[in-house]
Amino acid sequence: MKERKIILPEKDMPRRWYNIQADMPNPLQPPLNPATKKPAGPEDLSAIFPMALIEQEVSSERFIDIPEEVLNIYSMWRPSPLYRAYKLEEALGTPAKIYYKHEGVSPAGSHKPNTAVAQAYYNKAAGIKRLSTETGAGQWGSSLALACNYFDMECKVFMVKISYTQKPYRRSMMEVWGADVYASPTEMTKSGRDVLAKDADSNGSLGIAISEAVEDAAGRDDTNYSLGSVLNHVMLHQTIIGQECHKQLEMVGEYPDFVIGCCGGGSNFAGISFPFLHDKIRDDRKVRAIAVEPEACPTLSKGAFTYDYGDVAMYTPLLMMYTLGHDFMPPGIHAGGLRYHGESPLVSQLYNDGLIEARAYGQEGVFEAALTFSRTEGILPAPETAHAIKAAIDVAMECKEAGEEKTILFNLSGHGHFDLTAYDDYLAGKIKDVDYPQELIDQSIASLEKIV
16 A cells, blocks of 8 residues: 655745736626625725725735734644545546645634634734624634634624534534524524514525624624635635645645635635636646536536625625525535535636636535545545545546546545534435426526616
């Protein structure tokens, strides 16, 4: 058996984030004020975001310095390891080389602290004492709870109800770090009450939880809203992942032919792929970036590229993105972090320009891939990142059929230690594929026609 190797970059981790807006062939369309439908300016966002993050949101600078205080906290787990999956390669019988970046080594067990720490830092510097947020599977909520704990801030989390039920230990982790956690939709906000009035048994969604968190933040001067995905500054903070991979692969003389990440709001995929897309756009490197989503919530695969709200109650600015419609209610699949109706505007523009690809998978195949990975590499992946594993395995098998020795890189964005209920269900034969009916997607998208 080949020796398992951990590949670490040079001693110093990247000290700047990479901003892909500087290199995109087509710029983003501006966000729109939800009331006036006119381009939103800094004053429209300042009620819930600090100015430093607003400036990052619209920046066209190629690199933005990471504050020393943020770097100091990053150094608790960064640089994260890059592994070559020798045993997985052997089990598949593929000539492809498979590498994975293990972001599950962070204290919260996922990639999410990369932006949570940065957002808490900038809010603290702006005098904010409390952050309000949503979370799906709980990886983002636990990461922000951790970050708020570091900066002595309060944290309020609206956790999507189906995930609150499925993943109780994620809630426990948030509470250990001092956060207040509520199953969304709640009776605490107007947006939550409106949803419950229509469906008292609502499983919730990220769109609903965002509405509740924004409403909570807008109602208090000491509180800002914090988002774990979608927005430009969140994508920016995650690019430390791909930059580390770049250095790590250089150390072994490799460059990826494929870069793969699961995709809900887009931060995981953006984090690993954007530094390589820099090479593709500027230097014409032949790298293929694949965003992987669930068939139950196929935002890129079946959504429309148009302006839409980021939340159900229509509080957020309108963003030009791939969307299934802000009132889309995805099924209660175990990959709660991928149950979002919209997509990052940056990822959406890149997909619309043909610079990235998308694949969608059902739950059964995703969990089968997760077990294959766990039984070869020994790491239990979260259901969300198992989508990336499924795509990496498929690409590796395509290489086997073609007799091609390609290099595959994917982001193992979080461990699945708190997702064992999902694995119990799979092993008991209770996990079934959910292919959301096209007619319901069409109805949801049709409702967007009169928005702008």
